[in-house]
Amino acid sequence: MTEFTPKIVAFVCNWCAYGGADNAGSQKLEYPAAVKLIRVMCSGRVEPEMVMQAFRQGADGVMVLGCHPGDCHYRNGNMKALRRFRLFSRLLAQFGIHQDRFVFDWVAASEGKKFQTVATRLAAAVQKLGPLSLTGYVRQGEPS
Amino acid sequence: MKRKSSRAAKAAKISKPALRRTKTRKYAPRAKTAAAPKPKVAFYWCSSCGGCEEAVVDLEENILEVTAAVDIVFWPCALDFKTEDVRALPDQSLAVAFINGAVRTSEQEEMVKLLRAKSQLVIAFGACAVQGGIPSLANLKDKESIITRAYREAESVVNPKGTLPQENTTLHGESLTIPRFYETVYTLADVIPVDYYLPGCPPTRSLLEDALHAILGNRLPARGAVLAPNHSLCKTCERNATKPDRLMIQDLKRIHQVAADPESCFLAQGLLCLGPATRDGCGQACIKANMPCTGCFGPLSHFDQGAKMLSALAGIFQAEGETAADHFAASVVDPAGTFYRYGVAASLLGGRRKERSHG
Ligand code: SF4
Numbered sequence: 001m002t003e004f005t006p007k008i009v010a011f012v013c014n015w016c017a018y019g020g021a022d023n024a025g026s027q028k029l030e031y032p033a034a035v036k037l038i039r040v041m042c043s044g045r046v047e048p049e050m051v052m053q054a055f056r057q058g059a060d061g062v063m064v065l066g067c068h069p070g071d072c073h074y075r076n077g078n079m080k081a082l083r084r085f086r087l088f089s090r091l092l093a094q095f096g097i098h099q100d101r102f103v104f105d106w107v108a109a110s111e112g113k114k115f116q117t118v119a120t121r122l123a124a125a126v127q128k129l130g131p132l133s134l135t136g137y138v139r140q141g142e143p144s
Numbered sequence: 145m146k147r148k149s150s151r152a153a154k155a156a157k158i159s160k161p162a163l164r165r166t167k168t169r170k171y172a173p174r175a176k177t178a179a180a181p182k183p184k185v186a187f188y189w190c191s192s193c194g195g196c197e198e199a200v201v202d203l204e205e206n207i208l209e210v211t212a213a214v215d216i217v218f219w220p221c222a223l224d225f226k227t228e229d230v231r232a233l234p235d236q237s238l239a240v241a242f243i244n245g246a247v248r249t250s251e252q253e254e255m256v257k258l259l260r261a262k263s264q265l266v267i268a269f270g271a272c273a274v275q276g277g278i279p280s281l282a283n284l285k286d287k288e289s290i291i292t293r294a295y296r297e298a299e300s301v302v303n304p305k306g307t308l309p310q311e312n313t314t315l316h317g318e319s320l321t322i323p324r325f326y327e328t329v330y331t332l333a334d335v336i337p338v339d340y341y342l343p344g345c346p347p348t349r350s351l352l353e354d355a356l357h358a359i360l361g362n363r364l365p366a367r368g369a370v371l372a373p374n375h376s377l378c379k380t381c382e383r384n385a386t387k388p389d390r391l392m393i394q395d396l397k398r399i400h401q402v403a404a405d406p407e408s409c410f411l412a413q414g415l416l417c418l419g420p421a422t423r424d425g426c427g428q429a430c431i432k433a434n435m436p437c438t439g440c441f442g443p444l445s446h447f448d449q450g451a452k453m454l455s456a457l458a459g460i461f462q463a464e465g466e467t468a469a470d471h472f473a474a475s476v477v478d479p480a481g482t483f484y485r486y487g488v489a490a491s492l493l494g495g496r497r498k499e500r501s502h503g
């Protein structure tokens with residue numbers, strides 16, 4: 001059996017979380033190579049559809065990281081994202097996707113350490129859960 | 145203000161053709177000679193409630209006009225034709241097959257494949273065939289738990305031995321085979337190529353009439369089209385004009401908890417209405433009955449209905465902060481059942497995996 005290497009997609013906002021990841025890099029703080037960053041202008045720009053696409057296209061874990069409350073470059077995009085993804089997490093569970101596979105959190109541009117912690121924790125959780133297999137999908141031997 | 149009133153006027157204008165037509169339209173007269181046979185039509189049902197069949201019957205006196213123009217050669221719900229009759233037909237000899245219901249069993253798969261071979265056009269009729277419909281809510285559970293619930297646990301079931309249905313049973317030397325119950329519910333297009341889609345739960349009478357006229361008059365759009373407008377219900381909703389410019393809600397209420405105002409936008413009243421994420425074409429039957437839209441017409445082309453609605457709803461919720469976000473999230477009692485009531489089988493997370501075939 002080949003060893004499972006999780007794929008993790010991280011949507012990071014341009015103004016804070018991306019800076020946080022960058023900060024982790026400049027401090028030489030290691031975080032799992034499985035984490036692929038996608039830079040967006042604001043966490044409020046990340047639509048649930050994008051996270052679903054990530055899962056559908058093979059991500060085993062997804063995180064959306066934005067500025068801390070009060071720090072949003074666009075005033076309240078992060079708050080919209082917070083409401084969206086709190087509800088979204090409940091929806092994921094109904095579709096059989098373990099809640100530990102999805103993380104929404106705040107990371108400031110100076111928080112390289114926090115970025116490392118969040119990324120490492122998600123990678124470990126996903127490693128424990130194993131590869132994602134979506135339910136409700138076509139199984140072998142059924143209509144083709 | 146001006147913008148709003150023109151919007152309202154437009155809404156009134158557009159919604160009119162969706163009203164019931166009582167005037168009968170005439171199809172091109174057909175010669176009564178054997179040289180011009182009437183086009184053959186089939187109706188079939190898969191996992192469905194019978195509502196879509198009812199929608200055909202609802203054509204009322206106009207059904208006579210339809211039967212005058214076409215030959216119905218297969219309609220298990222209403223006419224006594226057998227599968228063998230369909231098998232005996234030459235391939236492509238049916239002008240059109242209207243198929244409603246989702247696909248869940250091997251028998252349904254077999255039948256829709258047969259009808260596909262025999263028909264020039266296949267129309268997915270109704271929410272179940274188009275998006276999976278109510279039956280595809282079952283995709284949120286696995287097959288085993290559904291069978292156990294239905295045959296052992298349901299309050300009305302008496303099954304002391306815990307017997308479960310088997311595909312093959314031998315009793316007194318006789319063997320019985322029943323269709324296989326698949327792991328998941330499929331949309332019609334997951335199983336066979338579909339030419340046109342008629343959404344709705346069920347499709348409205350005017351939508352069906354328009355489709356029939358388009359087929360008989362050879363005025364169909366390009367294949368693959370959904371035979372309903374590609375804009376959201378809000379666009380023609382007569383309540384849209386009452387929507388404030390900046391829609392903000394403080395609290396989400398459920399329809400049974402309040403006396404809904406019969407004129408203003410449901411969302412603005414804090415009632416969840418799926419209009420923004422749902423395709424237009426229903427004639428606003430629910431809205432007119434003072435009930436918010438539950439989304440049966442499915443999404444607009446290329447969108448995921450539930451994701452869009454969830455997004456929109458979270459966007460207009462006013463309260464900020466973590467506690468408020470949790471309160472908001474908890475106020476949607478059943479997110480999947482609310483945002484994907486008619487379309488789990490066509491959704492991004494529960495739909496067919498088209499990109500890769502392995503688990
Ligand atoms: S679309 Fe609606 S009316 Fe038609 S079969 Fe499905 S549940 Fe019944």
Ligand code: SF4
Nearest residue numbers: 378381409410417419
């Ligand atoms: S949200 Fe509902 S009530 Fe409001 S305009 Fe849209 S369809 Fe009409």
